[in-house]
Amino acid sequence: MMAVDDTNYLVEIMMASANHLSVELLANIFEFLGGPKDIMQKRRVCKKWKEAVRMATVPPSEFFVNSVEKYNAMNLMTRAMPNLQQIKISFCRRFCLGYYHKYNDGEDPDERKAADTADWTSRDIEIISNFSKLRILKINSADLNGRYPFLFNSFPLLQKLSIRSCFYLKWDLEMLAGFPLLKELECRVNSRLTGNISSLGVLKDTLVKVKIYDCPLVEGNIMDLADFPHLKTLKLGETAVTGDIRDIGKNDFQSLERLSLPKTIYGGRGYELQRISDAPDLLRTVYLLKKQRPALKMKKWYGKLSEDSPDWYESADDDIDTPPFYIRLVKAGSRIGYRWTTCFQKDSPCEVNWLDSEPDRGSSDYEMYIEKLRKMTHVNFYRGFHQPPTEEDYRRLCDERGAQ
Numbered sequence: 001m002m003a004v005d006d007t008n009y010l011v012e013i014m015m016a017s018a019n020h021l022s023v024e025l026l027a028n029i030f031e032f033l034g035g036p037k038d039i040m041q042k043r044r045v046c047k048k049w050k051e052a053v054r055m056a057t058v059p060p061s062e063f064f065v066n067s068v069e070k071y072n073a074m075n076l077m078t079r080a081m082p083n084l085q086q087i088k089i090s091f092c093r094r095f096c097l098g099y100y101h102k103y104n105d106g107e108d109p110d111e112r113k114a115a116d117t118a119d120w121t122s123r124d125i126e127i128i129s130n131f132s133k134l135r136i137l138k139i140n141s142a143d144l145n146g147r148y149p150f151l152f153n154s155f156p157l158l159q160k161l162s163i164r165s166c167f168y169l170k171w172d173l174e175m176l177a178g179f180p181l182l183k184e185l186e187c188r189v190n191s192r193l194t195g196n197i198s199s200l201g202v203l204k205d206t207l208v209k210v211k212i213y214d215c216p217l218v219e220g221n222i223m224d225l226a227d228f229p230h231l232k233t234l235k236l237g238e239t240a241v242t243g244d245i246r247d248i249g250k251n252d253f254q255s256l257e258r259l260s261l262p263k264t265i266y267g268g269r270g271y272e273l274q275r276i277s278d279a280p281d282l283l284r285t286v287y288l289l290k291k292q293r294p295a296l297k298m299k300k301w302y303g304k305l306s307e308d309s310p311d312w313y314e315s316a317d318d319d320i321d322t323p324p325f326y327i328r329l330v331k332a333g334s335r336i337g338y339r340w341t342t343c344f345q346k347d348s349p350c351e352v353n354w355l356d357s358e359p360d361r362g363s364s365d366y367e368m369y370i371e372k373l374r375k376m377t378h379v380n381f382y383r384g385f386h387q388p389p390t391e392e393d394y395r396r397l398c399d400e401r402g403a404q
Contacts, residue, residue: 023048023051023052023055024052024055026048026049026052028056030042030052030053030056031056031057031058031059032059035058035059035061035063036058036061036063036077036081036084039053039056039058039081040053040073040077040080040081043080043081050080053080053081054079054080054081054082055083056081056083057083057085057133058081058083058084058085058086059085060085060086060135060136061086062086062087062088062136062138063077063084063086063087063088064088064090065087065088065089065090066088066090068101068123071123074087074127074128075127077131078127078128078130078131079130082130082131082132082133083131083133084131084133084134085133085134085135085136086134086135086136086137087128087131087134087136087137087138088138088139088140089125089128089137089138089139089140089142090138090139090140090141090142100119100120100121101120101121101122101123102117102120102121102122102123102143102145103122103123103124103125103142103143103144104122104123104124104125104126105122105145105146106144106145106146106147106148106169106170107146107147107148107149108146108147108170109145109146109168110145110146110168113145113168114145114146117143117145125142125144125148126148126150128154129150129154131154131155132154132155132156132157133157134155134157134158135157135158135159135160136158136159136160137151137155137158137160137161137162138160138161138162138163138164139151139162139163139164139166139169140162140164140165141164141165141166142166142169143168144166144168144169145168145169146168146169146170147170147171148169148171149175151171152171152175152176152178152179153175153178154178155178155179156178156179156180156181157181158179158181158182159181159182159183159184160182160183160184161176161179161182161184161185161186162184162185162186162187163186163187163188163190163193164186164187164188164189164190165188165189165190166189166190167189167190167191167192168192169190169192169193170192170194171190171192171193171194172193172194172195172199173193173194173195173196173197173199173200173218174195174199176199176200176202176203177199177202177203179203180202180203180206181206182203182206182207183206183207183208183209184207184208184209185200185207185209185210185211185212186209186211186212187211187212187213187215187218188211188212188213188214188215189213189214189215190214190215191214191215191216191217192217193212193215193217193218194217194218195217195218195219196218196219196220196224197210197212197218197219197220197221197224197225197236197241198220198221198224200224200225200228201224204227204228204229205229205230206230207228207230207231208230208231208232208233209231209232209233210225210231210233210234210235210236211233211235212235212236212237212239213235213236213237213238213239214237214238215238215239216238216239216240217240218236218239218240218241219239219240219241219242220241220242221241221242221243222236222241222242222243222244222245222247222248222261222265223243223247223248223252225253226248226252226253227252228253228255229254229255230255231253231255231256232255232256232257232258233256233257233258234253234256234258234259234260234261235258235259235260236260236261236262236265237260237261237262237269238262239262239264240262240264241261241262241264241265242264242265243261243265243266244265244266244267245261245265245266245267245268245285245286245289246266246267246285248289250292256293256296257295257296257297258296258297258298258299259296259297259298260298260299260300260301266282266285267282267285267286267289269298269300269301269302270302270303270304271303271304272303272304272305272306273303273304273305273306273309273327274306274308274309275309275310275311276305276309276311276387276388279303279327279338279340279387280353282303282327283303283327283329283338283353283355284355286298286301286329287329287336287338287355290329290336291336298329301328301329302326302327302328303326303327303328304325304326304327305325305326305327305388311388312325313391313394316394316395316398322342322343322348323342323388323389323394324340324341324342324348324349324350324382324385324388325340325342325343325388326340326341326342326343327339327340327341328341330352330376331372332368332369332372332373332376333359333365333366333368333369333370333372334356334359334365334368334369335354335356335357335358335359335369336354336355336356337352337353337354337355337356338352338353338355339351339352339353340382340385340386340387340388348380348381348382349377349379349382350379350382350385350386350387350388351379351382351383351384351385351386352376352386353386353387381397381401382397
């Protein structure tokens with residue numbers, strides 16, 4: 001990265017030699033000067049520099065459109081500097097377009113939303129389609145209403161797409177076919193996103209990260225993505241995707257490093273057990289997947305007993321001693337096990353059920369195992385219980401504590 005003094009010196013040399021440099025060469029030089037703001041400023045020097053700015057490919061550097069002023073700047077850039085590679089569109093009543101301003105409604109908008117904002121000043125979001133060389137597009141909490149086909153057919157070079165908290169934006173996973181080079185996809189809290197994850201098959205050879213959260217209309221089977229050769233991150237929380245992690249073979253998801261699956265998948269995060277006795281099979285399934293892929297991270301994995309289970313019961317009045325109906329993996333050194341806990345993992349856990357044998361006392365891992373074991377939450381209230389107590393035992397434990 002150039003220092004400020006070096007940049008200023010380079011600008012001085014360029015100004016002194018402007019008449020001797022072609023527009024193309026100037027455009028190439030501008031690409032090393034900084035982000036969108038720095039390059040836009042150069043267009044004020046002369047007509048040649050103005051044309052060079054228009055031709056320059058702006059290096060990836062986020063231009064954040066979060067105000068009327070920034071929107072107006074973006075509008076100018078679509079003509080004066082169209083080769084932008086990264087942009088973020090956002091909206092917030094206090095900080096962004098402002099009160100009584102909105103982006104124009106798309107096709108098939110939500111009628112109530114459209115009526116409520118009919119008198120607002122409308123801004124044309126379609127102007128961003130002029131940035132045909134975009135590599136990174138982020139749309140965060142933008143007040144979009146309806147369908148906007150141009151968002152999915154104007155950027156053939158796009159590599160990263162993030163759409164978050166766009167409650168009225170209507171689109172389908174099939175529309176991602178318009179991004180043949182897409183590597184990273186992030187969709188969070190998009191209640192009107194529809195489609196089957198099998199639609200991502202057209203991007204099988206490019207996708208590296210897929211994060212789809214809180215999109216309840218997204219469906220499909222987890223194994224639809226099993227043969228994606230470069231997929232390293234897969235997170236599908238709070239979707240309607242189904243499947244069974246027991247179906248994952250050693251040749252599936254070969255590049256996977258991070259995995260988070262919805263509770264609709266057997267072995268997914270938050271999977272609900274119908275009986276306490278179902279826990280050993282579930283945890284052994286998760287354990288075998290972890291053993292098969294030691295580097296795989298399943299952050300914050302847990303299962304829990306369904307409230308519809310005949311084993312479930314209400315907690316006592318003292319909510320400190322809530323029943324331990326959540327189940328989590330634990331690890332000490334290389335040894336893996338699981339334990340039942342309350343909703344808050346560190347409160348009143350049951351005893352650990354180990355899935356691995358204790359490391360050999362002469363091994364280098366043994367000391368690490370013992371050290372971790374000492375730091376694990378001490379079992380007090382549910383001492384001696386390796387699974388949730390029956391309701392009768394639970395009430396008895398609560399009465400005994402109350403009598404102390």
